[in-house]
Amino acid sequence: MGTAGCRLGYSDRVTGHVNGLGRNLDGVRRGNLSTVLRLVHRTGAASRSQITQFTGLNRSTVAALVGELVERELVVENDPEATSRVGRPSPIVTPHRGPVAIAVNPEVDAITVAIVGLSARVDRRVRREVDHPVTPQETAQIVAQELAGLSAELADRRVVGIGLAVPGLVRSADNTVRWAPHLAWTDSAIVPLVEAATGRPARAGNDASLGGWAEHLFGVGRGIDDLIYLNGGASGIGGGVISAGSALGGHRGFAGEFGQNRPGFTDPADQRTVHGTLEDEVSRARLLAVLGIPGGDEAALEAALVNSSTPAVREELARQRRVLAVALSNAINVLNPELVVLGGFLASVYASGPEELERDVAALAVSAAWEGTRIRPAGLGEDRLMIGAAELAFSALLADPAGDF
Amino acid sequence: MGTAGCRLGYSDRVTGHVNGLGRNLDGVRRGNLSTVLRLVHRTGAASRSQITQFTGLNRSTVAALVGELVERELVVENDPEATSRVGRPSPIVTPHRGPVAIAVNPEVDAITVAIVGLSARVDRRVRREVDHPVTPQETAQIVAQELAGLSAELADRRVVGIGLAVPGLVRSADNTVRWAPHLAWTDSAIVPLVEAATGRPARAGNDASLGGWAEHLFGVGRGIDDLIYLNGGASGIGGGVISAGSALGGHRGFAGEFGQNRPGFTDPADQRTVHGTLEDEVSRARLLAVLGIPGGDEAALEAALVNSSTPAVREELARQRRVLAVALSNAINVLNPELVVLGGFLASVYASGPEELERDVAALAVSAAWEGTRIRPAGLGEDRLMIGAAELAFSALLADPAGDF
DNA sequence: GTAATATGTTGTTCGAATCAACAATCAAAA
DNA sequence: TTTTGATTGTTGATTCGAACAACATATTAC
Missing domain, CATH: 3.30.420.40 (ATPase, nucleotide binding domain)
Structure with a gap:
């Protein structure tokens, strides 16, 4: 059972009271039911003993909590699997189908x-x-x-x-x-x-x-509590920040607009627009243009990139990588994530030269901040x-x- | 009593157990004692009835909690002040001197x-x-x-x-x-x-x-749960991010290194360095140089800027403002703070033309993200x-x- | 087959917040 | 000045959930 982190919510908190910060017995019960259900939801299946270990609660308490979730038709208890370990086998708790x-x-x-x-x-x-x-x-x-x-x-x-x-x-x-x-x-x-x-x-x-939240829970970011996610779509670059296991929303919830940032450039020749945003410089449309194809879905772009690697295409990919590297290094300096997840066409840009991109980011970012950081393409598909x-x-x-x- | 926000910690959590996410009665008590002590610590003084309202706990519970904190010599209960309000006066709880x-x-x-x-x-x-x-x-x-x-x-x-x-x-x-x-x-x-x-x-x-954490708790950022703090010092630009009332540390705790970012430029002529960082472009040293003074403390710089406003000084300030505007708008897009706090010489740069800086940021940032955001100089001094x-x-x-x- | 280990099950205990009733203290109205 | 109403502190009984201990059960190891 991979450690599922500590903060557990997408923009909601569990306290005792609806108003106020005080904690009471109701809040304890609610929080524990929530923790157990979240654990089962995230892992897909967890034995009662694993839940006990994860929560630190008493066996009997976990039994009561799981019992209540079973009664509410939120989870199901199945017969234990053969684990070839000593001791009485523990029933497997899975999400209810309902x-x-x-x-x-x-x-x-x-x-x-x-x-x-x-x-x-x-x-x-x-x-x-x-x-x-x-x-x-x-x-x-x-x-x-x-x-x-x-x-x-x-x-x-x-x-x-x-x-x-x-x-x-x-x-x-x-x-x-x-x-x-x-x-x-x-x-x-x-x-x-x-x-x-x-x-x-x-x-x-x-x-x-x-999408970033999904990658954090079930994709390449599973179990990683500090990550940034950048997605390259047809209409631009969007993103999300997960910090300490929580989605970072900001004051109004508008956080994560990496695509609207004004990029810095290591080489002035890389700049294609005046006053342009990151998504003007690093864009799907520019890749399609240099490839000479009209459009199509993600797989089509990826296939086209693999097949037709003319110098012009390679150079455009390299340019977009260099611009992206500056943007990523800035984000890494400010947020110090453990993981940078790239989705959509940005995954293709990364795949065109992972070592080059990582080398550039390493050169630009504060070395200590970059040290523990990895870059990975998104793990979940169109789901x-x-x-x-x-x-x-x-x-x-x-x-x-x-x-x- | 200003609302003191929701998340309450500088990189620490309050759960029931030392290990694990389960909650128990011990955790409830610990959490409530912590909440009450934090409230008194942050506000400086709070009446028992205010604590009751803030926490949502029962009067008798608050009495017991405050009683325990008094016994531990962490807070003091003083006679109520004359409030000219109906009802029995509530004793004032203040931090203990010890x-x-x-x-x-x-x-x-x-x-x-x-x-x-x-x-x-x-x-x-x-x-x-x-x-x-x-x-x-x-x-x-x-x-x-x-x-x-x-x-x-x-x-x-x-x-x-x-x-x-x-x-x-x-x-x-x-x-x-x-x-x-x-x-x-x-x-x-x-x-x-x-x-x-x-x-x-x-x-x-x-x-x-x-410093950002202090500004969030006791400075201009008091009661504001989403802010970014940038401090201009002799050695560069450092910073911090407060998100949802918690200090954002990132994976290793290195977050907030705004000064090491590679800035974007709205006007190429504003760029002074090759491959330079934000703190190379927006720097105390450049201000001192154009002022023609060797050094000195914060107040000396501020005084010099006010007194000698030659065209060269004004232009350097305007340039630094423009570069800073790009950096701030990028941070605002990604983090959507309610407040941007500027300390050190960055407060002087801001003061040299608040409207100009805000106009530039408004033009560059995603307008929705900028809408609810303000920029303010830091409120706490050298403390x-x-x-x-x-x-x-x-x-x-x-x-x-x-x-x- | 027995011992050791781990875990489920059950009834009891403990602790913390809640609740209700009452007392205290103020302002405003009579 | 007295009375009324409002707010809050105080006290003892209640409630509820987790912990605990003792026992039962199921598996591996010998």
Whole structure:
């Protein structure tokens, strides 16, 4: 059982009281139920004795906690596996099949809706193509329709809530979409719309931040409490910061906008724009242009990069690596992460010359800060956003498993 | 009573168990004692009824908690003040005079030692000049000597511990000074040396990060849970990040090295160095050079800037403002702070043209991220580092007031 | 087959917060 | 000046959850 870190929440806390910082017995019970459920949720399966070790609680207490979670149909206890170890075998606790989250990702060209179980696996995934940028109202309608279409699959399951991964800035205080340029949403109260259309509780978050959260929980960042995540998408570069096991949101929840930064350059010749942002300089569009192909998905780009490695392509990749290296070294100086996760086309940029990128970062960053840091491509595929969004929907349940949902 | 935020710790957590995440009754008690003591420590004085409101705990519980803290000589209950409000007056709880921290700041030219009370006031401050950069061994010796010299003043008080604010990178895991360029310390185990020389527990931290922590607790950042702090010193630019009320340390504790970043430039003509860092471009030395004065302290620089505002000085200030604006906007995009605190000569750079700097930052940063953000000069004077270092010494006591110290 | 080890199970104990009732102290109204 | 209402401190009984100890169970090692 890998150590699952210490802080456990995506923008929620567990204290005794709803208001105030005091702790009481209720808070202890709630916190312990939450800790056990989170552990099972994250690891996928944990024996009772492992839970005892992890929590430091008494055997009998763990038995009571697991018992309550079983009663609430949140976890299942299975017969112990053969472990070839001395002592009485311990039953294996796994997430219950029942509870599910609905993950939603509205994009310019399509809205993706997925059913995600408490074991963080995407059970079903539907993609509804749209011929025009959808409004929040249309989005809510489509989500409701797709949900109705999935009713057969959801018959024997319990929908806990809906999580939306939105390509834009989401204000954490009220889950309002402050600005989503590609969808042309401004100050949109998407969450109440979705809640009204579906009759289910919803939450929204920034797509890239949720992707980073998913990588922290279930991807290459599993068990790593300090990481930064940068995702290269068609529309730019988004990101997220995990610090001490918690997602860093900032004052309003807008943190992680690495793509909008003004990059520094080690070589002035690398600069392609005037007053440009990182995502103007390091971009998918520039790679496609030099490759001479119109577009396509992530795999197509990766394949094209591998196949056609002309000098022009190699040089553009090298340039983007150099610019990225400055941006990463700055982030490493400020945040001192253990891991830098690169997703989308940034993973391709990294893959084109990992040693070169790492050498440049090492030269630029404070050497002590870089010492313990690694760079890795993202581990989760296209399920990343769905898993992150589902986590948002599960967050209330995970924070208070005994609440009414 | 200003809301004192939610997360409460400088790199320490309050859970039930020493190991593991489980919560138990011991943890509840410890956490509540900690919360009450922290509140009194931060606010300087709080009535019992205010503590009740803040914690959300029952009156009788608060009475018991305060009673225990009184018994342990950590707080004092005084007669209520005349409040002109209905109802029975509530006694005022203030920090006890007894417990003190010893704050230490080793620098190239001197070692400063201070006595700081639980009310976060610097009671005494001694400065020992040195004619050569001191070694860790010499530092420990000097601290022990100064402490002996202060023994009369410490006679009726209880020294809780020693906190060192070191101008260098301090590894959080073992409090080792990884690298302090100006002191020429590398991988120095200063903490055990000080502990051996004084017989008291010690902790070390980065000076700028501790300054930021002090500003968050007692300066302009009081009550603000998301801020970034940049300090301009003679030797460069250091900083710290407070996120969700906790100091952001990163994986090893090296976070906050804003000064080592490679800056972006809105105008190529602003660049003075090749491959330079932010602290090469925005520096105290460049200001002194254009002013034509050799050195001096913070106040001298500020006075010189106010008096001699030649075009050359104004232009250098404007240039540094422009470069700083890019650096700040990048940090704001990534961290979305509510407040940016500028200390040292950076406060002077800001003061030379607050509107201009803010206008530039507004133009560069993601507008939504900048919206709720303010920039302010640091509020604490030269006591900042001493208060921050003392906080380090108090941290164990604050986390567990019932422990043995 | 027996010993050793680890873990589940059960009933009891302990500790901390809560609650209710009462006392104390103030301001404002009568 | 007295009365009323509001707020808070104080006290003893209650409640609830984790810890504990003793015992039961299941596995490996010899």
